[in-house]
Amino acid sequence: MENPKLYHPLILKHNKHPFHFFKDEHAQFVIQASNPICGDRFTLFLSLQDQVISQASFHGYGCAVSKAATSMLVERMYQKSIPKILQMTQEYLKMFESGNQIHDRELEIFKVAREFPGRTQCARLSWQKLSEEFQAWTQD
Amino acid sequence: MPDLPLTGEFNALAFRRHFPLLHGNDLIYLDSAATKQKPAEVIEAVEKFYSTYNANVHRGIYKLADEATDAYENSRDTVRAFINARSSREIIFTRGSTESINLVAQSYVAARLQNGTNIVISEMEHHSNLIPWQQLAKKSGAELRVIPINDNGDLILEEGLGLIDKRTTIIALVHTSNSLGTINPINVFIEKARKSKSTILIDAAQAMAHQSIDVQALDCDFLVFSAHKMFGPTGVGVLYGKQELLEEMPPYQYGGEMIESVSLESSTFRLPPHRFEAGTPNIAGVIGLASSIHFLDTWKPDKLGSHSKILAEIAVELLQSIGVRLIGTPVRRAGIVSFLLDDIHPHDVATLLDQEGIAVRAGHHCTEPVMRYYEIPGTLRLSFSAYNTREEVEQVAKALPRIRKILG
Incomplete structure (x- = not known):
């Protein structure tokens, strides 16, 4: 218990004090990410201005890992274009399959979830959903 | 402390x-x-079947097949004795509680439902004893009535009993809740079922390894359970049903083992329990279940x-x-x-x-x-x-x- 491997201090920090954790009624886009198996459910609130994310927040319920992963996603979206975010999410999601290093080294704290039964999905939840949504948008 | x-x-x-x-x-x-x-006793029983008398049941004209068939049918009697059923014809082997419930839903209840009839379940049912009834109700226009729970996680009895009436086709109730730990007063509901001439199914999956069950004393119509929750193998379970009810029921699945005679135009079906056991059954699983019952009987x-x-x-x-x-x-x-x-x-x-x-x-x-x-x-x-x-x-x-x- 002294070394709670899955729970990097940064994950615990984001779990306790998530970034922009509120409902934004004025958001242009609302995206739901939920996992029916464990009941985790997050809503992302996003707004675009001049082709980049100008406002992002989230709200909902989930475990420490899914909450921290969502918090760190929201934190990273600011001033980024949709293709740029898509690139980031795809690289992050691939990390769980390949185990490879990624550009944003801080996000590698989630890689360890691979070693825990049933927990990879927690780290992927919001990233996966956002990635799917943005991919659909860019294809439209 | x-x-x-x-x-x-x-x-x-x-x-x-x-x-x-x-x-x-x-x-x-x-x-x-x-x-x-x-x-170890159960693991060894399964292993012994495969390593010393593995054969298909009910069809071989050779000693090994006889031995396998005997073990399979003796297991049926072991189950009968364990729950004190009147006859081993009342014991049907299934894949587990879920299949047992679906069998009753499709084969007994579906044809008896219509507008104006109702099904009674409780708010604490496992999805396996909720969804089959919910879907049947939707298809048939019958009403799904739900016995509510209170903050303690107990059934609200008066309200629940009030839901059962002469138009109740089936009451499907969990004996012991898998999420709350509640042991329900199923006797009260069985008594009510008898008065309203309804049929009652008890989901005893969580009960079998924790208390003795006597289906004649209970007087329930159907009782379902799974072997793996009573120290037995996965993938095998039991449907107990009163013989007179089982005899009224058409087959649930069709195939080998369950027929009397077959032509290209039509078929006739065996009596229960074999009518409900189409295809090669989980022989090793059934033998393992019997072994788990011997184990339970000892302890x-x-x-x-x-x-x-x-x-x-x-x-x-x-x-x-x-x-x-x-x-x-x-x-x-x-x-x-x-x-x-x-x-x-x-x-x-x-x-x-x-x-x-x-x-x-x-x-x-x-x-x-x-x-x-x-x-x-x-x-x-x-x-x-x-x-x-x-x-x-x-x-x-x-x-x-x-x-x-x-x-x-």
């Missing part, structure tokens, strides 16, 4: 020695409501259940002293305790407990309506069997404050 009840004279360590997975292993396995670990389900119940009581007391939120404080509790540690997600607690070698369940336990009632996404669940010890419960109680410190 509070003054706790003793675990009586039951020797959990002697019992535990029968389980190869647990013996000499520090694993604290507290997920027995999901599935029980298997004693006595009531004794095993009372040990699990005492462990649950110890757990409740220790958890309360830590200040957790118990989900379900029923009048009669089985060896199952659900709770939440502050507002920490159950999965996080379960992962950290796993790191300490403690296996518990986290989630909705296939009882989403119960979670909805308490307005929670899931719980942590400790479920005990007779191989668990008081020390194991204490280990959980010691770990929780440490987890609270990390995640709180």
Whole structure:
């Protein structure tokens, strides 16, 4: 218990004090990410201005890992274009399959979830959903 | 340490020695409501079948096939005796409780439903005893009536009994709740079923390894259970049904083993139970189930259940002293305790407990309506069997404050 491997201090920090954790009624886009198996459910609130994310927040319920992963996603979206975010999410999601290093080294704290039964999905939840949504948008 | 009840004279360590997975292993396995670990006796019975008398049943004109058929049919009688059914024709082997319920739903209830009839279940049913009825009701226009629960996780009896009337085609009720630990007063509902001339099915999946069940004394119409929750193999279960009801029922699936004669135009079907066992059955599973029943007969389900119940009581007391939120404080509790540690997600607690070698369940336990009632996404669940010890419960109680410190 002294070394709670899955729970990097940064994950615990984001779990306790998530970034922009509120409902934004004025958001242009609302995206739901939920996992029916464990009941985790997050809503992302996003707004675009001049082709980049100008406002992002989230709200909902989930475990420490899914909450921290969502918090760190929201934190990273600011001033980024949709293709740029898509690139980031795809690289992050691939990390769980390949185990490879990624550009944003801080996000590698989630890689360890691979070693825990049933927990990879927690780290992927919001990233996966956002990635799917943005991919659909860019294809439209 | 509070003054706790003793675990009586039951020797959990002697019992535990029968389980190869647990013996000499520090694993604290507290997920027995999901599935029980298997004693060497059951593992050996399955192995012996495959290594010494494996053959298909009911069709071979040779000794080996005879031996396999005898073992298979003797197992049916073992089950009959275990639940005190009148005849072994009343014992149907299925893949498990879920299939047993679906069989009754499709083969007995579906044809009897119409507008104006109703099905009665409870709010604490496992999805397996909810969805088959919900879907049937939708298709037929029958009404699905739900016996509500109260904050303790007990059925609200008066309200529940009031739902049953002459138009109730079936009452499908869980004996012991897998998520709340509630042992329901099923007798009261069976009595009511008799008065209203309704049919009643009891889901006894969580009960069989924890108390003796006598279907004649109960006078239920159908009773379902799964082998793997009573120390037997997975993938095999039982439907008990009163003979006169089974005889009225058309086959549930069609194929080999269940026919009398077949032409290209038409077929006639065997009597129950074989009418309901199409295809090659899970022979090894059935033999393993019989072995698990011999095992239970030796140790006595009531004794095993009372040990699990005492462990649950110890757990409740220790958890309360830590200040957790118990989900379900029923009048009669089985060896199952659900709770939440502050507002920490159950999965996080379960992962950290796993790191300490403690296996518990986290989630909705296939009882989403119960979670909805308490307005929670899931719980942590400790479920005990007779191989668990008081020390194991204490280990959980010691770990929780440490987890609270990390995640709180």
